[in-house]
Amino acid sequence: MSGRPEVLFPLFAAADTLKGVGPKIAQNLQQIGLETPRDLLFLLPYSVLDRRRRSTIRGLELPGIATVEVTIGSHRPARNKGGAYRINVTDQEEEFQLVFFHGRSRYLEAQCPEGSRRLVSGKLELFDGMAQMVHPDHMLPLAEAEDIPEFEPVYPLTHGVTQKTMTKAVQSALTRLPDLSEWIDPALCSREGWPSWREALQQAHVPQGQEDLDPEASPRARLAYDELFAHQVTLALARQQERQRKGRASLATGHLQSRVLSALPYRPTGAQARAIEEISADMARDIRMNRLLQGDVGAGKTLVAFMALLVAVEAGGQGVMMAPTGILAQQHLEGLKPLAEDAGVVLEVLTGRDKGTERRKKLDALARGDIQILVGTHAVFQQDVAFKDLRLAVVDEQHRFGVRQRMELAEKGQGADVLVMTATPIPRSLALAQYGDMEVSVLDEKPPGRKPVKTAVVATERMQEVVEHLRGAIEEGRQCYWVCPLVGESEVMDLTAAEERFNHLRAALGEGQVGLVHGQMPPAEKDAAMEAFVSGKTKVLVATTVIEVGVNVPNASIMVIERAEIFGLAQLHQLRGRVGRGSAQSTCLLLYQPPLSEGGRRRLEVLRETEDGFRISETDLQMRGAGDVIGTAQSGLPKFRIADLEKQAPLMALAQSDARALLAKDPDLTSERGQAVRVLLWLMKQDQAIRLISVG
Incomplete structure (x- = not known):
């Protein structure tokens, strides 16, 4: 399969070969990513006029x-x-x-x-x-x-292209539709009552009324499925290739794990125990583990990850835990230190801040195997970092990692197992889109002793009452976070807002009681301000959103979020998760500036009603769409033209099981259906999959 199948040539010709499309119009179409007849065919009408x-x-x-x-x-x-x-x-x-x-x-x-x-x-x-x-x-x-026509389709347009031109170009593209062999499982097609690919496109472009534009309409559902299926075949091929690479069997003896468990003041939750078991079973096989650990704020991912790292050490090897930033690596280190002491294992940290002899010393110890568990940033990817026997890499994802980076990471340790952690509960459809090549463990219970956080929604004009409430709490010895909004486009404005609030609270609560951290501070000052708050020297920490990740101060029991209405749901949920970590009853106050928009009101209501991160993320998905929930700018989320991840979530799960079942029967895609799927991969421009097949 060296190149694009001939049957697809007409669909990949230049756009100006279509009726009514000259060089000028072809150029305008290119502005919105329409370069070939194929692209126009996948541009479905978004509305229909009843004529x-x-x-x-x-x-x-x-x-x-x-x-x-x-x-x-x-x-x-x-x-x-x-x-x-x-x-x-x-x-x-x-x-x-x-x-x-x-x-x-x-x-x-x-x-x-x-x-x-x-x-x-x-x-x-x-x-x-x-x-x-x-x-x-x-x-x-x-x-x-x-x-x-009785019903006229309406297409998205770009500068210099009219509806008339667009309709004519699409009609012209439709005349080129080849007859392609069916790549969907025939049983599934007949169960869903889906038309063939060719019929589906013909019907989708001549809607006979509003209901034909519904994602549920049979031609549209079929075309969405094609797109999701092609994506899932790509992920399944990547997964298959991963699994062909020999892994290392790492057998847990339990002698280190039992030390940690007996030192814990509580028993792990059912979900934690289940995840630890799933991970240990994966690591014991000689196939590389590729697993996602998905847990809500405070669901105890750190313990699960540490237990996995101990499996690597018990088996005589090393483990590494990677975080996206130095601050987070530092926090993982603080979270893991007491556990490492209980287990009696050597734990070190390596970040970009390590220089010279200090760094050299650590690298030597790592190569000798004296450091058993390393916590670090991407600095551990550098050429000169060598492990004696790396068995497990835990990646704290924060969505900065796509499929490709996961593959690169695995190269570092010959056959090392990979565990990716994510703290953002992602709805199932998105998890499958982004992590379809992985197995998934979910932590959906809160560890014992975590009291629910009371959440109240308060208008800004009651600021004075809020400050009074704080004064009372501080007198009882409690601590509080006060998060300032990112107001302007510029960090300078945010800074002014944070400094004003800092001065206002200092005047109200007393000089030494209030600290400030923001993004513009030199790292050393930031660390000092955090340190003063962690040790309880300051009682209130005024901060821009830099604190949403990781910080752990059990004595902090109040979280005030100013202008909560301009934050995203997931972000508010993460911030709220910073309190409720100790034994005291915690409160989260969402301050908003009236009047609230409809969306703003719904977001704050959902937070008041539930602490379930998965429910919150489902709502977030419905309200903002997939790209925003994951932050498309740096996510591994594919762009779908037809499929709608919010409304067609069940199709994604179907596509995944279908893709995996097909490859189990026909790993090289050589059967009749396999050949049809190859054509689909070319049609959907799944280059990564095409590379995997041609190599295999």
Whole structure:
């Protein structure tokens, strides 16, 4: 399979080979990513205009689209330059006007001679008691009336391309549809009642009403499935290739794990125990582990990850835990230190800050195997970092990692197992889109002793009461986070806002009680301010959102979030998770500036009602769409043209099981259906998958 199958050539020709598309228009189409007939075919109409004929406009709800046969009456040319040219017309029962701005009399008189019959179609509006159709979309002699479809598809446009041109180009692309062999499991096709690929495209481009635009409509569902299926085949191929690479069997003896478990003041939750078991079983096999550990705020991922790292050490090897930033690596280190002491293993940290002899020493110890568990940033990827026997890499993902980076990481340790952690509960459909090549363990219980956080929604004008409430809490010895919003486009403005709040609280609560951290501070000052808060020297920490990840201060039991309405749901949920870590009852106050938008109100309500991160992320997905939830800018999330991850989540799960089942039966895609799937991969531009097959 060296190159694109010939049957697809017509779909991958240049756009200017289509009817009505010249070089100029081809260039404009390119602006919105439409370069070939294939791209136009996957650009489905987003709306449909009902152009069914009526005998009269009487009884039509205005404004509305009307398509009606009329007799042309008198012409009234514009009185002044730029005025309106009007033509009176009558249908079977009513009289109305066609209106043209900058209308040229000569042209209009030739088009619509008085007394002639025409079919007109366009938007009808009431103006000064008279029904008017301004610039009709269609105005044809009856002989050409057939040219107006009963339902006209409406396409997304770009500068310099009209609906007419777009429709013509798409119609021209439809004439090139090849007959392709079916790649969907025939049983699934008949169960869902889906048309063939070719029929699905033909039907999707001639919607017969609003309901045909629904993602559930059979042609659209089929085309969405093709897209999701191609994506899942790619992930399944990557997974298959991973699994062919020999892993290392790392057998847990339990002698280190039992030390940690007996030192814990509580028993692990059922979910934690299950995850530890799944991971240990994976590590014991000689196939490389590729697993995702997904847990809500405070669900105890650290313990699970540490237990996995101990399996590597018990088996005589080393483990590494990677974080996206130095601050996070530092926090993982603090979280793991007490556990490492209980287990009696050597734990070190390596970040970009390590220089010179200090760094050299660590690298030597690592190569000798004296460091058993390393915590670090991407610095552990560098050439000169060598492990004696790396068995497990734990990646704290924070969404900075795509499939490709996961593959690179695995190269570092010959056959090392990979465990990816994510603290953002992701709805199942998105998890499958982004991590479809992985097995998944979910932590969906809170460890014992975690009290629910009370959440209240308060308008900014009650700021004074909030400050009074804080004063009381501080007197009882409690601590508080006060998060300032990122207000401006510029960090300078955010800084001013944070400094103002800091000064205001300092004046109200006393000089030494309040600390400040923000993104512009030198690292050493930031660390000092955090340190003062962690040790309890300062009671209130005013911060921009730098604290949302990782910080652990059990004594902090109040979280105030200013202008909560401008934060995303997932972010608010993460921030709230910073309190409720100790034994005291914790509170989260969401301060908002009225009036709230509909979306803002719904977001704050969801937070008040639930602490379930998965429910919150489902709501976030419905409200903002997939790209925002994961932060598309740096996510590994693919861009789907037709499939709608919010509304078609069940299709994604179906596509995953279908793709895996197919590859289990036909790993090289050589069967008849396998060959059809190869064509699909080319059609969907799944380059990564194509590389994997051609190599295999």
